[in-house]
Amino acid sequence: MKPKRFVDLSIALESDLPSDPPGMIPKVDYSDHALGSEGMKNYFPGITQEDLPAGLGWAVESVSLTTHSGTHLDAPYHYHPTMDRGKPSLTIDEIPLEWCFHDGVLLDFRHKADGERITALDVEKELKRIAYEIKPFDIVLVQTGADAAWGTPQYLLKGCGMTRESTLYLTEKGVKVVGIDAWSWDRPLPFLAQEFKERGDSKVIWEAHFAGIEIGYCHMEKMANLSAIGQPHGFTVCCFPVKIKRASAGWVRPVAIVYED
Template sequence: MKIVDLSIAIESGLPSDPPDYRPYIDYQDHKKTAKDMLEYFGDATVEDLPEGNGWAVEFLKISTHGGTHIDAPYHYYPTMNGGERAWTIDEIPLDWFHGPAVVVDFRDKPDGYKVEPKDFEEYFKKIHYTLKPGDIVLVNTGASKKWGTAEYLSSGCGMSRAATLWLVNQGVHVTGTDAWSWDRPLPIEAKDFDKTHDKELIWEGHRAGAVKAYSHIEKLTNLESLPVTGSHFFCFPIKIKKASAGWIRAVAFVEEQDDSEKTV
């Protein structure tokens, strides 16, 4: 069994998020914390600590949508399933967060391409696969190659409302992308809105969750390391009360072939 890590590391100040949404990490090393540590140990002095070392600790300023994370239906709209109160991240059934992974390779789609149901239908026909309830669909847009740069924000294709609902109607509860957003890059959606003033374009992939509940993962990486089918994916979120999302350590378990099963 091979475990494949599909999460980006949370890093401080990277331009891969808008300025107001960038994580910041305050690193407190062993020397810096020595005096603070002594407050918990009576009359001890710095001389009582080995080489004057305290403990290492970090303080983070980060949104629930920083790093690799999974969105709750509440992020998309106050209601889901046509009127029910939308679930926050602590309310979603845990069995949603693991299942067979199905990797969709859309790296051939240009940045800003709007994925429609026909794109998924053609892809699954090509790989001779029919989606099953509980499958977790992970879309590789190629955007993760731009992680760490400002270009990441405008990279990758994105899902239309119709395409999102098409997946959910196959019994899929959880989807994911290596891009910044499940939707098309927001600067591209904004340009299209300015041209058409069609309000249905605004955040359309996300808003599908108001019609039918689902969750999606953003900022995945390393999806090309997975087989198209055959791996088991885990994406349990940190349990944050009444939150719109939770950070995950996205991993997949992949069965390794015995030497006798490998082909030359």
């Protein structure tokens, strides 16, 4: 089969968008070609603007981010120091590359309300609807529709989310990488916080993330454009993360590769 389409499943990193909590909002400072001509004088002593094409130099950006800014891949180390019931958790630079290039599966839960749970039974029903059986190393993408609110403060409250049981439903079948088009693989944090406040049940705290303590796995967060894939399976996902030593996550530009028959 030949690739028919390459579908970008990431959001663009932009400066000062209010779609992250305070302290996590990316900042991008731009140095244009005019400023770059001044900077080049430090590397080429004696040059003048007349020595440069149209008097212009290089453009450069300075970026302030967390490893969880923008579309990113979380490593098991993000969730806990151990995974697989006691083994040291993998950091992002230790993630096997073969985890990040496999058949993709798209599960559509856009009918669910913001803050609603995606249960193991929900996943099972959706797989039955699309007539698909999970294989080891499939990359499972969860569509909530939250990406429509990207760029607004409401994004932090948008989308349903996975639970411990639904996450383990996938990882027990050999899934190593998953992804979601919302801020978190779990339900939005304000919903979890409110539920904990009302019920005092610590099991709701970051339950889908903490499932990685039992079986190590990675998940992508802040994905987008999942509808453009156009089919629930029969495509490949490529999602190699940036290699950051001992980090809990790495930025990623996931791509769905859709094939022609």
